[in-house]
Amino acid sequence: MSALDRMLLRDLWHLRGQVFAAALVVACGVAALVSMRSTYYCLLDAQREYYSAYRFADVFAQVKRAPAGLEPQIRAIPGVQAVQARVVRDVVLDVAGLAEPATGRLVSIPERRRPTLNDIYLRSGRYVDPARDDEVLASEAFAAANRLKIGDRVGAIVNGRWKQLRIVGIALSPEYIYEVGAGGLFPDNRRFGVLWMSHAALAAAFDMEGAFNDVALKLDFGANPREVLARLDHLLAPYGGIGAYDRGEQISNRFISDEISQSRVSSTYVPAIFFGVAAFLLHILLTRVVALQRGEIGVLKAFGYESTRVGLHFVKLAVAGIAGGIALGLIAGVYLGEALTDLYRDYYRFPDLAYRGSLRVIVFATVIGVLVAVTGALSAVQAAVGLPPAEAMRLPPPASFRPGALERLGLHTLLSPAWRMIVRNLARRRWKAMLSIAGIACAGGMLVIGGFFLDAINHLMRVQFEVIQREDLTVMFTETRGRDGLYEIGRMPGVWQAEAFRSVPVRLRFQHRSRRVELSALPARGELHRLVDADLKPVPLPADGVVLTDRLAAILGAGAGDLVTVEVLEGRRAVRDVPVTGLVDELTGLGAYMERHALARMLQEDDAITGVRLSVDAALADDLYAVLKGLPMVSGISIRQAMLDSFEDILDRSVRVTTLINVFFACVIAVGIIYNNARISLSERGNELASLRVLGFTRREVGVILLGEQAALTAVAIPLGWLLGYGICALLARLMDTELYRIPLVVSARTYAWAALVVALAAIVSGLLVARRLATLDLVAVLKTRE
Helix, strand or coil, X not given: CXXXXXXXXXXXXXXXXXXXXXXXXXXXXXXXXXXXXXXXXXXXXXXXXXXXXXXXXXXXXXXXXXXXXXXXXXXXXXXEXXXXXXXXXXXXXXXXXXXCCEEEEEEEECCCCCCCCCCCEEEEECCCCCCCCCEEEEEHHHHHHHCCCCCCEEEEEEXXXXXXXXXXXXXXXXXXXXXXXXXXXXXCCCCEEEEEEXXXXXXXXXXXXXXXXXXXXXXXXXXXXXXXXXXXXXXXXXXXXXXXXXXXXXXXXXXXXXXXXXXXXXXXXXXXXXXXXXXXXXXXXXXXXXXXXXXXXXXXXXXXXXXXXXXXXXXXXXXXXHHHHHHHHHHHHHHHHHHHHHHHHHHCCCCCCCCCCCHHHHHHHHXXXXXXXXXXXXXXXXXXXXXXXXXXXXXXXXXCCCCCHHHHCCHHHHCCHHHHHXXXXXXXXXXXXXXXXHHHHHHHHHHHHHHHHHHHHHHHHHHHHHHHEXXXXXXXXXXXXXXXXXXXXXXXXXXXXXXXXXXXXEEXXXXXXXXXXXXXXXXXXXXXXXXXXXXXXXXXXXXXCEEEEHHHHHHHCCCCCCEXXXXXXXXXXXXXXXXXXXXXXXXXXXXXXXXXXXXXXXXXXXXXXXXXXXXXXXXXXXXXXXXXXXXXXXEEEEEHHHHHHHHHHHHHHHHHHHHHHHXXXXXXXXXXXXXXXXXXXXXXXXXXXXXXXXXXXXXXXXXXXXXXXXXXXXXXXXXXXXXXXXXXXXXXXXXXXXXXECCCCCCCHHHHHHHHHHHHHHHHHHHHXXXXXXXXXXXXXXXXXXX
């Protein structure tokens, strides 16, 4: 073993505390990178494989009723590879053990199993028997949530007639990886499910023989989607087509694609923060080591060691110091990756979503860890390489001391001798103090980021389910009805208040931009579903004009006062220029709103409604549910509390878990940085502190001088950490912004307090550890050193 290698082992042992802290930070970065990036690749590969193997469609369209003879004309559109015409209807279900009515989406499938678009993956059971008109395949999420098994039955109102449906298989489809009902954003698998039924049986039940109301298309590679959509809309328009859209607007694909995109963002930025902090720690540590070993470096060079070998020694010191951290991070990353994949498996239904450790991610994380070590060592290497032997073996020049601002202003008399020394030292070593403050601020900022996601989701829940959606129950009708539908529902048991609404599919155009959305018509001053501005104050709907969400307005490039073209995609398909009369702030989806009577005038129709929102007496809710289960005019029901419970379950099992992991990593950073700062400060000032002890200062007074300096740095760093964390949160919120939902930039006072508390506790613990070393300080040995 060479002298440099023995020196390396000695330094590793001597600096084991600081090296261990830096290695833990590197471990956090590697674990975050491996877990997040490998989970991202698992989701991305699972999506691609599933879409390819089960022929997920590229284009979708709904229509009121189109003849089956139209299918060859659709297939003849240039660029169309395959067509799947279907019957799709929503019905009310009565599920055993569930008091509330559930909504089932009946989707037709071929009588005999054959490859089709949006094909079925049969998890268990068998395919439907074409001779039986009551057999269905149930979606796995719905069956699991309601503990349904093969052979169980669910009741359904099918075209006004009560029917018992028997489950013969549990299935999945690439069309419903994320399973939500019409207009929904959050899954409620107990109360919404997909049921696949024989095409002949479903068409006969809804009088759709020789017709279809839903079509899916697969396009040739290189086909022009816009051209296909335009031609398909033209063909379907006479039959009540409501606007074709590509897979980018398909709700399940949008959710899983947005999740994958956000996973990619998280797996890039979060590990980068950890690695940056680790490089900073190594920089401080190795710079100090070079300063302490000036004499040894000079002797080594004087005896013939080349500068390259000396510089390589410090690179090896950095790499060897964090090698254990890289190994620990790889192991922890694989474990956390499996846990994250398990969480995704609960919400996204793939035939096979298993965690597969990616070799490329493991190699990439290892290389990044080594690069972090090399980057952290660069300044130390440059200092060691550029140090001439003669200069290295001389004592470093003494620091230049002169009166500072404190003395010039006469304020030093207000401080005790110990605090005078603390302030002077910080002023004379301002660059080191600033670096220390920056490091501690990074730790506090990471803690703010850790709590930010929880704050943002809690805010989104409060706004969506308490401020905007105030109804207890939403009832959707099978067909558009007059005001009699409102009166009929409003007279039911337990209904306190009822507000009707009208939804119509439209395409909004402004200049060269357009977007297909649902235009919702609400009462002018509705109480059960309110529109709010950025300050969460209610926004009344004007008598004329359209109100847009700020996100939709930004997409269209329109603002208040602009005229937008509204192309109605049903009925007479009216086209009107309507002024934008205001903007509202919504965190979920893209919305356009009009006053209900204004929409009726624009459509030249009577006061038609498509659903009713209800405020319900909880004591009579079960009686109301029993009545609704038997109403033929009802196609679906949405219960606000059920959606809230489902969302909170998602929050408990996913967001809080990932937040806990982030907070743990942030705590490691906080302890690592503050402990390193305290140890380095002790090492740098060992001679000075020992001299003070010899001069009669007590151990407590010396401790105040050393730890008081760390306390001052921590006190300054905490508010800077808040600012840094808030800035990164703003960046992440912007990067994770999607059309389906926005991450609100909300950081609670509790998160700031938590960040400050953790940093303060880390400072206290680090101070206690360093104070123990002060107690064992060998005064004679320290005073014999060259410092």
